[in-house]
Amino acid sequence: MAEAIAAFAEAERRAPTDSVIGFGHAQLRYECGLPCAERFAGLARQAPANLMITATHANALAAEGESARAQDLLRAALAMHPEWIDGHRTLASLRWTSGAAPETFANHYAAACAAQPHNRGLRLVWFHTMALIKDWAAAQRIIADGEAASGTHQAYTLAMLFIASESGDDALADTLFSQTSTLSDPGLELCRIRYGLRLGRYAEAEDAALRLLQTPAAPNAWPYLSLIWRLRGDARADWLDAPASTIKHYDLDFTPTEIAELTTLLRTLHTTRAPYLDQSVRGGTQTNQPLFFRQEPIIQTTKAKIEAAVRTYIATLPPFGDDHPLSAVPRDMILFAGSWSVQLKAGGFHVAHTHPMGAISSSFYVALPTPEQRGAPRAGWISFGTPPSELGLSLEHYSQIEPKVGRLVLFPSTMWHATEPFADGERLVIAFDVARAKT
Numbered sequence: 001m002a003e004a005i006a007a008f009a010e011a012e013r014r015a016p017t018d019s020v021i022g023f024g025h026a027q028l029r030y031e032c033g034l035p036c037a038e039r040f041a042g043l044a045r046q047a048p049a050n051l052m053i054t055a056t057h058a059n060a061l062a063a064e065g066e067s068a069r070a071q072d073l074l075r076a077a078l079a080m081h082p083e084w085i086d087g088h089r090t091l092a093s094l095r096w097t098s099g100a101a102p103e104t105f106a107n108h109y110a111a112a113c114a115a116q117p118h119n120r121g122l123r124l125v126w127f128h129t130m131a132l133i134k135d136w137a138a139a140q141r142i143i144a145d146g147e148a149a150s151g152t153h154q155a156y157t158l159a160m161l162f163i164a165s166e167s168g169d170d171a172l173a174d175t176l177f178s179q180t181s182t183l184s185d186p187g188l189e190l191c192r193i194r195y196g197l198r199l200g201r202y203a204e205a206e207d208a209a210l211r212l213l214q215t216p217a218a219p220n221a222w223p224y225l226s227l228i229w230r231l232r233g234d235a236r237a238d239w240l241d242a243p244a245s246t247i248k249h250y251d252l253d254f255t256p257t258e259i260a261e262l263t264t265l266l267r268t269l270h271t272t273r274a275p276y277l278d279q280s281v282r283g284g285t286q287t288n289q290p291l292f293f294r295q296e297p298i299i300q301t302t303k304a305k306i307e308a309a310v311r312t313y314i315a316t317l318p319p320f321g322d323d324h325p326l327s328a329v330p331r332d333m334i335l336f337a338g339s340w341s342v343q344l345k346a347g348g349f350h351v352a353h354t355h356p357m358g359a360i361s362s363s364f365y366v367a368l369p370t371p372e373q374r375g376a377p378r379a380g381w382i383s384f385g386t387p388p389s390e391l392g393l394s395l396e397h398y399s400q401i402e403p404k405v406g407r408l409v410l411f412p413s414t415m416w417h418a419t420e421p422f423a424d425g426e427r428l429v430i431a432f433d434v435a436r437a438k439t
Contacts, residue, residue: 001028001031001032001293001295002295004028005025005028005029005032005034005295008021008024008025008028009025011025012025019043019046019047022039022042022043023043023053023056025039026039026040026043026056026060027056030056030059030060030063030289031289031290031293032289032290032293032294032295033063033269033289033293033294033295034295035064036060037057037060037061037063037064037066039060040053040056040057040060041057043057044057051077051081051084051086051087054073054074054077054087055074055086055087055090057070057073058070058071058073058074058090058091058094059090059288061073062094063271063288063289065271067094067097067098067271067272068098070094071091071094071095071098074087074090074091074094075091075108078091078108078112082111082112082115082116082122083112083116083119083122085121085122085125088108088109088112088122088125088126089125089129091108092105092106092108092109092129092277093276093277096133096274096276096277097272097273097274097275097276097285098272098273098274099273099274102133102135106126106129106130109122109123109125109126109129109142110126113126113142113145113146117146117149117150118149118150120146120150120153120155120156123142123143123145123146124146124155124159126142127139127142127143127159129277130142131162131163131166132277132278133277134166134167136163136166136167139159139163140160140163143156143159143160143163154183157176157179157180158180158183158185158187158188158191160172160176161173161176161177161180161188161191162187162191164176165177165191165194165195166191166194166390170199173195177191177192177195184211186212186215186216186217186220189208189209189211189212189215189217189221190208190212190217190220190224192204192205192208193205193208193209193212193221193224193228194224194391196208197224197227197228197231197391197393198390198391198392202228202231202232205224205228206225206228206229206232209221209224209225209228210225213225219325219356219357219413219414219436220356222240222325222414223354223356223414223415223416225240226240226241226385226414226415226416227387227391227393227395227416230385230395231393231395239320239324240324240325240414241385241398241412241414241415242318242320243384243385243398243399243415245316245317245318246317246326246411246412246415247384247398247399247401247409247410247411247415248313248316248409248410248411249401249407249408249409249410250309250312250313250407250408250410251404251406251407251408252305252306252309252364252406252407252408253305253406254302254305254405254406258298258301258302259366259367259405259406261298262298262299262302262366263366263367263428265296265298265299266341266343266366266428266430267343267428269287269291269341270285270287270341270343272285273285276288280350280351280352280353280418281342281344281348281350282348282349282350282351283344283345283346283347283348283349283421284342284343284344284345284348284427285342285343286340286341286342286343287340287341287342288340290336290338290339290340291339291340291341291430291432292336292339292432293339302364302430303339306362306364306408306430306432307334309408309410310334310360310410310434311334313360313410314329314331314334314360317329325359325412325413325414325436326359326360326412328359328436328437329359329360329434329436329437330435330436330437334434335434335435336432336433336434336435337357337358337359337432337433337434337435337436338357338358338432338433339430339431339432339433340430340431340432341366341428341429341430341431342427342428342429342431343426343427343428344419344422344426344427344428345425345426346422346423346424346425347421347422347423348419348421348422348427349418349419349420349421349422350417350418350419351388351389351418352386352387352388352389352416352417352418353388353416353417353418354413354414354415354416354417355413355433356413357413357433357435358413358433358434358435358436359412359413359433359434359435359436360410360411360412360413360433360434361410361411361412361413361415361417361431361432361433361434362408362409362410362411362430362431362432362433362434363382363403363408363409363429363430363431364407364408364409364429364430364431365403365404365405365406365407365408365427365428365429366405366428366429366430367405367426367427367428368380368403368404368405368425368426368427368428369422369423369424369425369426369427370425373422373423373424373425374422374423374424374425375422375423375424376423378400378402378420379420379421379422379423380403380419380420380421380422380427381400381401381402381403381419381420382400382401382403382409382417382418382419382420383397383399383400383417383418383419383420384397384398384399384400384401384411384415384416384417385397385398385399385415385416385417386416386417386418387416388416400420403427403429413433413434
């Protein structure tokens with residue numbers, strides 16, 4: 001990334017008025033955590049109608065601690081472009097992470113939908129936003145108002161099915177599943193899987209998961225197949241998860257000075273008041289930009305030590321066969337699908353989740369509560385194989401690992417994992433996903 005920044009700087013020196021170069025340089029600086037908001041402001045003055053620049057300018061302002069300015073910028077643009085879906089999505093995210101009330105953080109959608117009652121795409125994004133916080137009553141009203149304005153539509157039917165199947169309205173869900181039995185859609189297959197699991201219809205859930213496995217959304221199917229096969233006593237669960245050989249930890253060689261420097265830096269990056277809408281974090285925050293793109297020496301030192309451990313992990317994996325999701329891990333080059341930091345405070349935890357964008361996932365512990373602060377035994381530990389609580393499944397975790405400063409835990413991205421809450425103190429980690437090989 002340092003070489004890329006230098007190349008863009010030289011290109012900008014040679015062509016200072018080229019807006020494409022200017023945008024690329026500003027965007028790269030944003031991803032690397034470098035100051036860039038004023039660069040985007042200059043680009044916006046040159047092209048005030050370019051909403052992509054407006055969105056990135058807002059994100060850059062927020063990253064530099066100016067969320068209020070970012071929100072004002074987006075509101076002004078949305079007043080002129082109420083149909084701008086990405087702007088609405090970004091504004092809702094900024095308002096949520098800045099601590100706005102659940103009842104009001106997405107109110108800007110209401111005004112836009114009132115101005116454009118037939119804009120189905122806009123209404124569905126609003127619905128999705130409210131579904132993320134499980135405000136089922138609001139989500140249902142959004143769809144009902146859309147149908148009143150422009151009639152029924154398959155997308156609205158699927159939205160209502162999602163609400164019914166996730167909120168426990170089984171009678172309506174059964175009706176809507178029957179009406180959509182001939183449809184093939186990745187989102188619908190996920191609904192069928194989760195509904196089948198919750199109601200104990202494991203054969204139906206497996207059929208839907210196997211269909212999903214044949215689509216580009218296959219990474220979303222594997223974690224549910226693990227649960228289904230475990231519940232049905234199918235030996236393929238052991239083949240898929242192989243917890244004894246795929247869940248490992250490494251205590252990396254960090255000096256106290258390096259840990260202290262890393263802790264200080266990471267704390268400065270946690271500027272939001274709440275986690276992003278689609279994250280597993282509860283009682284803490286998660287950073288947004290690619291952490292390993294940052295150019296601070298301590299970040300690059302940490303990345304190098306982590307990469308060495310990842311190579312060791314990959315080299316010791318058993319030969320699963322071509323059908324196994326871990327067979328997609330590159331053996332020659334380590335590429336990251338994402339890297340971030342999570343800071344949990346008193347009572348914080350992670351709900352059970354997986355990482356469909358990666359092949360191998362992780363947790364590297366930088367700062368932890370003292371033993372006196374943690375509370376009950378195994379508070380703050382990471383658990384593997386824990387199903388999502390909302391599915392009501394009677395499956396125990398495979399194992400738990402105790403966090404220690406300097407410890408890196410690696411596991412398959414398809415593996416369900418969660419973190420136990422702790423009583424007090426701070427839990428500061430780095431996490432990342434190792435990317436699958438490109439196909």
